[in-house]
Amino acid sequence: MHLSLLSSDPERLGLPSGSHLERLVHCRASHAMSMKARQLGQATHEDSEAAQQGTRIHETLHTGNLEELGPEERELAEDLRRQELDLLSEWKRDSTVQERREERFYLRREGHLFPIFTGQPDLVFSQGNRALIIDRKLGRRQVSAPSENWQLRAYAVLLAQADPGLEEITVAIQSPFFKYQPAIYGCEELDQFHRLILTVLASLSDPGEPMIGSWCTFCPGSMICPARSKERNQLAIPVQELPSGTDAARLLEMVARVEAVCDQIKAHYKAQLETDSSCVPGWRLQSSSRRWIPHPEQAFERLIEQFSVSEFLECTSVSVSELERAWASKNNVPTAQARVRFSRYMGDCIAEKRVAPSLRQTTNQHSI
């Protein structure tokens, strides 16, 4: 194995990584299951639209060229950039800060050349024997707080191994949707996490049965996992009487996981049908076209002799969020205050209607 491969393609080497540690701690089998799913071309959650958006925003934050993003993504990126500056100015004690962006770190067993674990934090700042790790989360799903987040613990261990002079590592999560309190780890905690990571890695060759729980959400092996398959079968058994209380929470978690696998199965065959339209007998992709007017002013010019302004406007719809964004930017209103201030300014020009509530899980306490 050539050393240059390590920096170019850690996934292909099959190294477990920091972003998977939370799942590995709870389900050791997920590593082998993910590798097998990749070999079969049935890995899930690795190329979703949300993952692609995250990559786009991360990349532009790295290059600093936010112009490549659409208005909504640019707003998210600007928010994250502001949070980074705030966090850094609170954390640093003077202006001499060393910065590493998107650097990949590796963990090796003592005396061994090849790594057994890897991780790539978004941002690392260091100052003397202290460091700050920032991980950006762009999803709308709340993750574990930094004080109990295994991904951040993994990054802290990887950094401490790469830089043994560090005695204190602060870990923080930035998110446009949730606020997370940073956590500070000292040498003792880092040693403890290091030992646990080695124990988890040592058990991957004999991982036992897959263990279902909230950590399954982004598992690449979910389509081929026998435990998830068993769960789907359980759900197929007609439920005589729907349970209540904790059992209801458990059942809803199961329904959500089964739905997620079904979505992934559909996405898998959709991708296959895109390349070979006859590969699944009796199924085909059906597309429909959408029409829209990208430049309303041009359309109005075209119709000006037949339509008055109000007749034309009656046929248009205005995006409240886009108008609000434009208004906030014209009036230098911070994003966090834009909604309230714009609503107050517009008064009854904005209509509001409650939409049907959707089911949302708030905690994962009832995982099997």
Ligand code: SF4
């Ligand atoms: S889907 Fe869940 S239970 Fe199955 S391997 Fe992945 S994490 Fe484990």
